[in-house]
Amino acid sequence: MTDLRLPDLSRVAPVDTVGVDERCARFRSRSIKKDAKIQGLKLTLSMIDLTTLEGADTPGKVRQLCAKAQHLHDRLPDLPNVAAVCVYPTMVAVAREALGDSGINVASVSTAFPSGQAPLQVKLDDTRAAVDAGADEIDMVIARGAFLAGDYQTVFDEIVAVKQACGDAHLKVILETGELGSLDRVKQASVLAIAAGADFIKTSTGKIQPAATMPVTLVMLQVIADHFRKTGRMVGMKPAGGISDAKLALHYLVMVNETLGPAWMNNTWFRFGASSLANDVLMQLVKQQTGHYQSADYFSKD
Amino acid sequence: MSSSNPLAFEQAWQYSPAPESTDHIQLDERYGLFINGEFAPADSGQTFATINPATEKPLAQVADAGESDVDRAVTAAREAYENVWSPMPAAERGKYIFRIARALAERAREFAVIESLDGGKPIRESRDIDIPLASAHFFYYAGWADKLDYAFAGCQPSPLGVAAQVIPWNFPLLMAAWKIAPALAAGNTVVLKPAETTPLTALKLAELCQDVGLPAGVVNIVTGDGDTGAALLGHPGIDKVAFTGSTNVGRQIMRSLAGTGTPYTLELGGKAANIVFEDAPVDQAVEGIVNGIFFNQGHVCCAGSRLLVSEAIAEELLEKLKARIDTLIVGDPLDKNTDIGAINSAAQLARIEQYLDIGRGEGADFWQGANTPPETGYYCRPTLFTNVAQSNRVVQEEIFGPVLTVQTFRTFNEARDKANNTPYGLSGGVWTDKGARIFKMTSELRAGVVWANTFNKFDPTSPFGGYKESGVGREGGLHGLAAYLDLGRGMQS
Numbered sequence: 001m002t003d004l005r006l007p008d009l010s011r012v013a014p015v016d017t018v019g020v021d022e023r024c025a026r027f028r029s030r031s032i033k034k035d036a037k038i039q040g041l042k043l044t045l046s047m048i049d050l051t052t053l054e055g056a057d058t059p060g061k062v063r064q065l066c067a068k069a070q071h072l073h074d075r076l077p078d079l080p081n082v083a084a085v086c087v088y089p090t091m092v093a094v095a096r097e098a099l100g101d102s103g104i105n106v107a108s109v110s111t112a113f114p115s116g117q118a119p120l121q122v123k124l125d126d127t128r129a130a131v132d133a134g135a136d137e138i139d140m141v142i143a144r145g146a147f148l149a150g151d152y153q154t155v156f157d158e159i160v161a162v163k164q165a166c167g168d169a170h171l172k173v174i175l176e177t178g179e180l181g182s183l184d185r186v187k188q189a190s191v192l193a194i195a196a197g198a199d200f201i202k203t204s205t206g207k208i209q210p211a212a213t214m215p216v217t218l219v220m221l222q223v224i225a226d227h228f229r230k231t232g233r234m235v236g237m238k239p240a241g242g243i244s245d246a247k248l249a250l251h252y253l254v255m256v257n258e259t260l261g262p263a264w265m266n267n268t269w270f271r272f273g274a275s276s277l278a279n280d281v282l283m284q285l286v287k288q289q290t291g292h293y294q295s296a297d298y299f300s301k302d
Numbered sequence: 303m304s305s306s307n308p309l310a311f312e313q314a315w316q317y318s319p320a321p322e323s324t325d326h327i328q329l330d331e332r333y334g335l336f337i338n339g340e341f342a343p344a345d346s347g348q349t350f351a352t353i354n355p356a357t358e359k360p361l362a363q364v365a366d367a368g369e370s371d372v373d374r375a376v377t378a379a380r381e382a383y384e385n386v387w388s389p390m391p392a393a394e395r396g397k398y399i400f401r402i403a404r405a406l407a408e409r410a411r412e413f414a415v416i417e418s419l420d421g422g423k424p425i426r427e428s429r430d431i432d433i434p435l436a437s438a439h440f441f442y443y444a445g446w447a448d449k450l451d452y453a454f455a456g457c458q459p460s461p462l463g464v465a466a467q468v469i470p471w472n473f474p475l476l477m478a479a480w481k482i483a484p485a486l487a488a489g490n491t492v493v494l495k496p497a498e499t500t501p502l503t504a505l506k507l508a509e510l511c512q513d514v515g516l517p518a519g520v521v522n523i524v525t526g527d528g529d530t531g532a533a534l535l536g537h538p539g540i541d542k543v544a545f546t547g548s549t550n551v552g553r554q555i556m557r558s559l560a561g562t563g564t565p566y567t568l569e570l571g572g573k574a575a576n577i578v579f580e581d582a583p584v585d586q587a588v589e590g591i592v593n594g595i596f597f598n599q600g601h602v603c604c605a606g607s608r609l610l611v612s613e614a615i616a617e618e619l620l621e622k623l624k625a626r627i628d629t630l631i632v633g634d635p636l637d638k639n640t641d642i643g644a645i646n647s648a649a650q651l652a653r654i655e656q657y658l659d660i661g662r663g664e665g666a667d668f669w670q671g672a673n674t675p676p677e678t679g680y681y682c683r684p685t686l687f688t689n690v691a692q693s694n695r696v697v698q699e700e701i702f703g704p705v706l707t708v709q710t711f712r713t714f715n716e717a718r719d720k721a722n723n724t725p726y727g728l729s730g731g732v733w734t735d736k737g738a739r740i741f742k743m744t745s746e747l748r749a750g751v752v753w754a755n756t757f758n759k760f761d762p763t764s765p766f767g768g769y770k771e772s773g774v775g776r777e778g779g780l781h782g783l784a785a786y787l788d789l790g791r792g793m794q795s
Contacts (some may be wrong), residue, residue: 014735016755019586029426031320031638038317222585229621243474256317258629265315 006156007195015219016184024214027255037250039174040279044249045072046080047267049238051275052087052093053206054112059094062087066098068302073282076289082139082278083267088113088171089130096134107108107137107172107236111162114139114176114205120158127165137170138162139202139273142189144179152192161197172200172238176207178218186216191224204272211241214255221259234263246284249277317631320638322425328414329502331772332363334742335371335525336508338378338516345370350527351385352501354636355422355644356679365500365571367427367524370492372533375522375600379464379491379553382519388461388489396447399486399515403440406479409510410434417475418635422464423598425636435760436479441776443487448781450488453780459792460524461489465786470547471502471646472601478504480760480777481544481761483520483762488786490542491520491571495534498527499647515599539681540564542786546603549700549726549771559656567775567785569767571604571700572728575721576606576757577743580614583755591706594731595759596630596642596684600704601650603772604729606757608697610717613710620688621710627671627684634676642673642704645680654682654703661687661696666707673720692723700726714739722748731757750776 032040050069052061062085069082084105085095095106107128112118119128127138140162146154165173173193177186179276193201201220204211209297224235237256243249249272256264264270279299320530332349334341343349344365351360369377389394397452406413412427413436423432450459464484470479474496485492496504508523524530528551535543535555543566552570559566576594578587593607634645645651662668666687675681688708690697697707711717721730730749732740744752750767753759760778762765767776775785 013584014581016583016586018756019583019589022756023589029430030317032317033320034318036318219585225625234622253315254666260541262315 001045001298004103004195004197004210006153006159009152009171010182010191012188012191013044013092014024014057015187017183017215018056020183020215020218024218024255027214027258028251030129030161030251030254032250032254035075038285040250040253041246041285041288042080043253044246045278046083046269048082048278049084049240049271049273051084051085051206051240051273051279053109057088062091062094063098064302066095066104068100068278068300069104071277071300072101073286076285080084086139086273089133089135092130092133093134099144105136106134107139108133109136109205111143111158114140114207116143117145120161123158124165127143127162131165131167131169132134134168134213137172139172139174141174141176141205142193144176147180147189148294149263156192156196159193159198161287163197170199171197172202172236173198173200174205174240175220176205176208177203178210182302183219186219187223190220194223194227194235198235200238200271201241202238202273204239204241204242204273212239212243212273214251217252218255218259219257225260228260236271237264237268238271238273243274244276244280246277246281249281308770317639319634321634322415322418322636322638324415324419324636326501333365333368333501333505334523335365335375336505336511336521336523337371337375338382338522340513341508346715347629349687352420352499353538353647354419354518354571355646356676358648358678358680361419362502364505365527367495367526367533369533370539372524372530375493376464376466376523376534376537376539378519379493379522382517383461383463383491386517387486387491387520390664392425392448392450392489392590395486395489396444398514398516399444399447402510402516403437403444404726405510405514406433406437406507408441410437413475413506416506416629416635417503418643420633421471421474421500422591422764423644424643425638426638426640427598430666432442432473432476435762436476436709439476439479439483439762443483443783447487450783450787453783454787454789458692459488459787460790462788464539465490465492465544466534466537466540467492467494467544468535469496469502470492474500474600475503475507477546478507478780480546484760484777484782485542485544485786486520490788491522493522493524493540494532495524495526495574498525502526531750542566544777544785545569546794552773555736561748565785567767567777568773569777570728570767570771570773571702571723571726572603572605572729572772573698573724574604574729574749575608575747576618577717577721577733578609578611578615578730579717579732579734579736580612581613581735583735584615584619584622585756587733588619588626590731590733590755590757591623592626592630595706596704597758599642599682601646601702602657602758604751604758604766606729606731607701607706608721609706609708610711610720611708612717613712617663627686630673630684631670632675632683642684645682649679650702651680651682654701654705654777655700655707657696657699657703658685661690661694661705664690664694664696665695666690671753692720698724714743718743718746725771727774728767729753730738
């Protein structure tokens with residue numbers, strides 16, 4: 001890990017916001033119908049990190065969420081499971097046990113989520129605790145304060161240290177793009193996180209507005225593409241927060257499809273961080289099968 | 303030929319067909335000439351077929367206007383000018399133009415589908431750009447109709463009379479709007495000849511003029527080929543010529559009008575440079591390059607057909623550009639997901655393919671995207687020629703297809719000189735993060751329209767036109783209005 005070096009962020013090519021918005025409008029103008037729609041909706045389900053991150057979370061709540069993760073809508077045959085259940089470190093053991101051998105991963109936020117305002121040692125302990133309790137994936141937050149103050153080295157070193165503390169667990173690095181202020185900063189933070197060894201980069205904690213947006217996600221996907229072209233290493237992407245309907249999720253998939261290509265079109269490399277997306281996707285899938293929409297009361301809410 | 307893209311988009315998630323419905327449109331088997339408010343066959347009885355370039359099948363038979371038909375049309379326009387349109391209070395003229403604008407917006411879907419059927423352009427473009435923009439031109443000029451004295455302060459503007467207008471096949475309805483809207487707002491009447499491969503939306507516009515009750519003879523549409531156009535522009539009864547098309551024909555028109563005193567505006571060819579500096583927003587520049595050259599299959603006079611890219615980022619940019627081109631969907635113009643539709647005609651496809659041969663013959667590196675066009679219909683995959691120089695014909699001549707030449711440069715001056723080193727001067731593009739460089743380059747480019755960090759953006763309020771062999775005069779905005787007026791004492795039009 002000693003060969004990792006902070007890149008010169010001043011050399012990162014600028015981003016033109018107007019152009020990014022126009023490209024996103026093109027993604028949204030794609031018309032996804034019939035087989036492509038069903039394929040996309042099922043893919044979306046399989047990419048969800050089903051999330052609960054509340055101060056009020058209890059073992060009971062987490063167990064119920066894990067049940068939902070394994071039984072999205074049993075009346076529909078051939079549905080995939082979600083990719084992971086995402087919880088606070090204190091709930092990792094509960095989730096681990098509830099998910100058993102379902103193949104669904106346990107993801108844990110860490111590093112004093114969501115603000116990240118804690119000493120490095122606390123962040124590392126937080127991470128190790130989650131891994132020791134059985135987390136397969138760690139969703140860390142970057143130190144936005146240090147990043148905005150221009151102290152990139154601190155941000156970089158923290159990611160490197162947390163990655164080390166993760167051991168075999170996959171590291172997702174949350175940039176909290178809603179606090180970064182510009183697409184140029186989003187791009188620089190993405191370059192920094194990937195250089196520091198992130199397995200995934202992730203937009204948001206879900207605690208700050210705006211959370212994930214298509215323009216922010218596009219810029220991050222383009223950094224991933226750049227990194228792949230340069231090094232051959234694939235990095236995953238997770239937009240999180242604010243993606244709650246199926247149509248929007250399909251537009252995100254179009255964006256991945258046309259920016260990174262089919263190698264990223266699976267839950268190894270792309271995730272949605274969402275709490276309420278699954279039911280809207282299920283509603284659309286039922287509609288595709290039966291021709292009409294059912295009331296929300298026919299879909300379980302956990 | 304093969305794609306060099308490591309991201310391998312070829313096996314990407316395939317979007318299911320999403321064709322726009324054609325159930326809601328009405329096309330007749332036969333269309334007459336629209337003269338004096340009515341449709342009538344040509345005196346000769348001759349017709350020609352207009353073809354759907356995506357299927358190679360005829361859509362309708364259209365009357366082929368001869369000299370006597372053109373004469374009837376000009377006479378009708380003259381009578382309408384003398385007796386109805388120019389005596390009418392300007393506010394009333396404005397109302398009619400507003401009605402056309404509204405009716406066009408209301409029937410946008412129908413016009414979009416017919417435009418794509420007849421011309422081959424993707425429905426996404428006809429729906430989102432051509433038809434809304436055509437309607438916007440009528441709205442814009444309708445507003446000026448009763449404010450001409452304020453548009454040109456200190457002048458005494460008066461209409462010219464009968465405007466003879468000949469338009470091309472790349473933006474059939476939009477070009478009709480660019481021509482008709484300012485002419486009518488200024489108080490003129492018109493005889494318009496659409497291109498022979500794309501007459502249908504102009505004829506539908508004629509129906510729309512009937513529907514909104516536009517007085518007979520104010521707008522006349524005569525269909526036919528170049529002979530019809532020559533008969534119209536050579537008619538002694540016209541007071542104004544407006545032509546959009548090739549530089550060669552523009553030259554002939556200028557020659558024939560020399561000494562007649564008839565005012566003219568000519569929108570001709572182009573070979574625009576799209577200049578990308580090393581500090582450009584690269585990913586957005588790639589998008590702008592794609593929009594610059596592959597918009598409307600490259601059938602755009604202001605297309606960014608010459609890419610000039612700083613040597614410092616050329617390799618990276620080209621890699622990204624190729625990856626982006628691989629994701630473009632070349633196919634059925636009516637499919638909502640199509641990015642590049644059909645080439646307008648067999649003749650134009652042959653012309654493009656001839657240039658592809660010329661480019662390869664000149665030793666340029668030839669690259670085409672991994673796109674998969676349909677088997678039938680006139681299609682051309684998006685094409686790059688790299689390793690080319692100013693001395694190559696593919697760099698000098700307008701190809702009017704989805705073909706981009708790529709040259710590198712080292713300094714600002716080299717980029718500017720290469721950009722200006724062409725007989726054309728219609729448009730240009732500059733990509734850089736540096737505001738001062740944008741202003742310096744845009745003021746030193748000899749081109750009528752220059753875009754900064756974007757490309758191919760149009761608005762009715764903005765004048766459009768060329769330097770050098772790209773044309774004479776401006777369309778759009780107040781400049782476009784002035785071209786249809788005698789401004790009296792204060793200003794020359």
